[in-house]
Amino acid sequence: MKKQLFGLVSxxxxxxxxxxxxxxxxxxxxxxxxxxxxxxxxxxSYSWWNDENMGETSFxxxxxxxGEFSCSWKDVYSCSFAKGHIFEEADKSxxxxxxxxxxxxxxxxxxxxxxxxxxxxxxxxxxxxxxNKYAEFLIVDGYxxxxxxxxxxPLSSVTVDGCTYDIYRVKNxxxxxxxxxxxxxxxxxxxxxxxxxxxxxxxxxxxxxDHFAAWEKAGIDMSGGLYEVSFDVEGWKxxxxxxxxxxxxxxxxxxxxxxxxxxxxxxxDYDTGKPIAFNKDEDVPLWTDISYILSGEKVMTxxxxxxxKNPSVISDITQFFDADNFSFGLxxxxxxxxxxxxxxYAYGWINGKSVPDDYVTVKKNDNGSAEVAFKLKKxxxxxxxMIVTVKEITGDTLLLKSxxxxxxxxxxxxxxxxxxxxxxxxEVTFTGGIxxxxxxxxxxxxxxxxxxxxxxxQPGDVNRDGDFTIADLVLLQKWMIGTPGAKxxxxxxxxxxxxxxxxxxxxxxxxxxxxxxxxYCYIEPDNKFDYGMLFxxxxxxxxxxxxxxxxxKTVASIPIDSRMWxxxxxxxxxxxxxxxxxxxxxxxxxxxxxxxxxxxxxxIAKKPVIxxxxxxxxxxxxxLNLKEADLSTTYPRYNNGWDVxxxxxxxxxxxxxxxHHKYLFWDAVxxxxxxxxxxxxxxxxxxxxxFLKEKLTYMGLTEEEMNEFIVYWLPQMEHNKYNLISFxxxxxxxxxxxxxxxxxxxxxxxxxxxxxxxxEVDIEPQQLETFERKGFTVVEWGGSEISH
Numbered sequence: 001m002k003k004q005l006f007g008l009v010s011x012x013x014x015x016x017x018x019x020x021x022x023x024x025x026x027x028x029x030x031x032x033x034x035x036x037x038x039x040x041x042x043x044x045s046y047s048w049w050n051d052e053n054m055g056e057t058s059f060x061x062x063x064x065x066x067g068e069f070s071c072s073w074k075d076v077y078s079c080s081f082a083k084g085h086i087f088e089e090a091d092k093s094x095x096x097x098x099x100x101x102x103x104x105x106x107x108x109x110x111x112x113x114x115x116x117x118x119x120x121x122x123x124x125x126x127x128x129x130x131x132n133k134y135a136e137f138l139i140v141d142g143y144x145x146x147x148x149x150x151x152x153x154p155l156s157s158v159t160v161d162g163c164t165y166d167i168y169r170v171k172n173x174x175x176x177x178x179x180x181x182x183x184x185x186x187x188x189x190x191x192x193x194x195x196x197x198x199x200x201x202x203x204x205x206x207x208x209x210d211h212f213a214a215w216e217k218a219g220i221d222m223s224g225g226l227y228e229v230s231f232d233v234e235g236w237k238x239x240x241x242x243x244x245x246x247x248x249x250x251x252x253x254x255x256x257x258x259x260x261x262x263x264x265x266x267x268x269d270y271d272t273g274k275p276i277a278f279n280k281d282e283d284v285p286l287w288t289d290i291s292y293i294l295s296g297e298k299v300m301t302x303x304x305x306x307x308x309k310n311p312s313v314i315s316d317i318t319q320f321f322d323a324d325n326f327s328f329g330l331x332x333x334x335x336x337x338x339x340x341x342x343x344x345y346a347y348g349w350i351n352g353k354s355v356p357d358d359y360v361t362v363k364k365n366d367n368g369s370a371e372v373a374f375k376l377k378k379x380x381x382x383x384x385x386m387i388v389t390v391k392e393i394t395g396d397t398l399l400l401k402s403x404x405x406x407x408x409x410x411x412x413x414x415x416x417x418x419x420x421x422x423x424x425x426x427e428v429t430f431t432g433g434i435x436x437x438x439x440x441x442x443x444x445x446x447x448x449x450x451x452x453x454x455x456x457x458q459p460g461d462v463n464r465d466g467d468f469t470i471a472d473l474v475l476l477q478k479w480m481i482g483t484p485g486a487k488x489x490x491x492x493x494x495x496x497x498x499x500x501x502x503x504x505x506x507x508x509x510x511x512x513x514x515x516x517x518x519x520y521c522y523i524e525p526d527n528k529f530d531y532g533m534l535f536x537x538x539x540x541x542x543x544x545x546x547x548x549x550x551x552x553k554t555v556a557s558i559p560i561d562s563r564m565w566x567x568x569x570x571x572x573x574x575x576x577x578x579x580x581x582x583x584x585x586x587x588x589x590x591x592x593x594x595x596x597x598x599x600x601x602x603x604i605a606k607k608p609v610i611x612x613x614x615x616x617x618x619x620x621x622x623x624l625n626l627k628e629a630d631l632s633t634t635y636p637r638y639n640n641g642w643d644v645x646x647x648x649x650x651x652x653x654x655x656x657x658x659x660h661h662k663y664l665f666w667d668a669v670x671x672x673x674x675x676x677x678x679x680x681x682x683x684x685x686x687x688x689x690x691f692l693k694e695k696l697t698y699m700g701l702t703e704e705e706m707n708e709f710i711v712y713w714l715p716q717m718e719h720n721k722y723n724l725i726s727f728x729x730x731x732x733x734x735x736x737x738x739x740x741x742x743x744x745x746x747x748x749x750x751x752x753x754x755x756x757x758x759x760e761v762d763i764e765p766q767q768l769e770t771f772e773r774k775g776f777t778v779v780e781w782g783g784s785e786i787s788h
């Protein structure tokens with residue numbers, strides 16, 4: 001059966017890979033059948049073809065497992081090479097499939113028209129013609145000579161993964177068959193990295209589902225089932241070659257092999273039994289209670305996790321099924337759903353029992369992994385409304401002021417043609433309980449309506465931020481002397497004397513009014529942070545003072561569960577920290593009068609592991625003294641220390657239960673250590689692997705230790721645009737002391753802290769030291785992600 005030549009023919013560039021047969025109809029035809037099939041291991045599908053059999057083509061993707069392939073073309077009319085995934089049933093929309101992305105790396109060169117990117121097919125909801133059951137889509141991520149659809153009017157544009165794309169909806173009306181639609185994103189010329197005949201190494205991450213969402217926002221119906229998604233290289237009247245060294249197409253709902261210690265968590269609709277579709281930025285918290293009873297006291301309580309895709313896999317957790325207490329459950333439900341019980345700690349896996357039993361299932365696998373399913377019913381509660389005021393506008397984001405705190409909202413929720421401005425009042429309709437004030441994203445908004453043109457005028461509030469401050473006085477002065485860029489948002493608020501004019505008399509009255517206010521200043525901390533630690537309050541009505549002492553003036557009362565940042569501290573004073581609450585700066589005391597903590601830091605010391613290498617079989621006692629964190633989880637169980645028999649090869653025998661181990665594991669929560677980021681490294685996410693290999697090898701980890709470090713940390717770091725990395729020294733070792741008997745001859749403790757960043761920053765390079773192993777050697781590695 002010959003296949004119809006679809007694609008960008010009218011634009012002078014072709015887009016065609018493995019076309020669903022149901023989409024084929026009579027018309028222009030390709031003279032050569034496409035070569036298509038699956039890789040030897042069945043993990044990817046491939047297709048390639050050369051229209052008219054003109055020129056020369058080569059493709060080796062049919063012989064290679066995974067997404068990698070190389071291809072070349074010379075003096076062709078048109079050709080295509082692709083590898084990806086095909087869903088024969090096409091029974092799930094992109095929202096049901098979850099996050100869809102592609103990480104690719106290729107060497108690319110071309111003489112003449114060509115491009116590369118993502119290609120595929122989706123069930124066509126725009127026509128009733130069965131022969132055109134599927135619509136074609138294309139994300140052009142790079143091109144040479146001709147930019148597809150250049151000169152045509154796009155539906156809109158979108159910025160995804162740091163690049164700008166124009167969006168087109170194309171009708172292929174050049175065929176005798178009924179119209180076939182194409183949905184296309186084309187990268188801007190400024191972001192295009194292809195460099196013609198010069199071989200260019202190119203790497204990028206494409207959030208494919210973000211493009212689908214942008215197409216829907218532009219009016220394209222993407223609710224149909226996904227048939228194919230592939231990485232695609234195409235040429236038209238050209239010559240060129242591409243070596244695709246990496247083509248990792250990830251689809252979050254596709255099953256992956258669970259490793260020992262992994263727990264896969266799936267959220268299901270109670271009535272349909274199908275996975276619940278998540279919003280792109282939605283997080284559902286999972287609480288855990290992992291603890292042991294030692295000397296009658298409960299210690300080592302487990303951390304909280306965030307489920308941000310469905311299903312999610314949590315690593316290194318199922319080994320604690322044999323703990324004295326191992327319980328977990330959901331703290332909240334996704335948008336549109338609700339928990340079956342009011343008490344969050346009465347829903348989940350409670351010490352070996354599903355509660356309620358028909359809402360939770362737990363399956364333990366033979367390899368030490370587990371699969372957990374939570375069932376949730378749709379929230380049938382009535383919709384609620386909230387009145388908010390636009391406080392600030394930054395690009396496409398509105399900062400809103402409400403009676404429960406500041407929040408943010410994308411302007412995409414406003415009707416087309418409405419231009420927001422500071423002071424605009426909005427009525428927000430939402431479902432699913434409450435709107436969170438932090439991180440402040442409206443995830444369950446159903447409708448936003450403008451209910452007034454502004455709030456009541458506050459005299460002097462000329463920048464319309466809701467408060468009369470020194471900023472308003474400065475703005476009016478600049479406006480009156482004609483300073484470029486000085487613009488009064490609310491001129492009525494500047495008319496203090498109400499004579500209908502704005503002049504020096506209003507300025508004088510504003511100054512008099514301002515200096516009659518009871519303004520005050522806070523005490524500056526000895527040390528300020530560029531990258532502060534995130535924490536939340538665990539005590540209600542926590543006072544914010546102007547200085548680090550209760551004798552200073554109180555300027556705010558902070559409710560429980562408020563999420564804030566540590567912004568500074570004083571030397572030799574660990575009881576107070578400097579922070580900001582709703583625009584007011586000051587100090588809070590981190591312990592109450594009974595020395596109980598008032599805040600909980602969200603930083604976690606993740607997976608520090610301790611290797612012991614004696615020269616001969618040795619009984620070793622290891623104690624850990626945490627001064628600025630709370631011990632959370634240990635394995636084997638920590639009972640006032642670990643007592644093991646260590647062997648020269650590194651294997652350990654735990655004396656308490658006779659189990660064998662490669663290392664001692666521990667982690668900690670509520671980490672309060674003030675890590676040092678004065679020196680370090682700013683590393684692109686795509687360069688993380690090579691960076692870690694170089695630095696860890698230099699510092700003295702063996703290949704096996706380094707590989708275990710990278711396997712744990714690389715998945716958490718390589719997809720960030722940048723990582724600010726600093727290996728901690730005294731700040732870490734002083735806060736987490738190790739006492740080992742007998743004392744080791746050499747000790748290496750590698751603790752990496754990193755901050756995910758959107759933009760590259762300059763930082764003084766950190767000078768690292770090398771490690772020499774001698775005698776009884778102990779090695780520890782771990783790390784922590786620092787939010788900022």
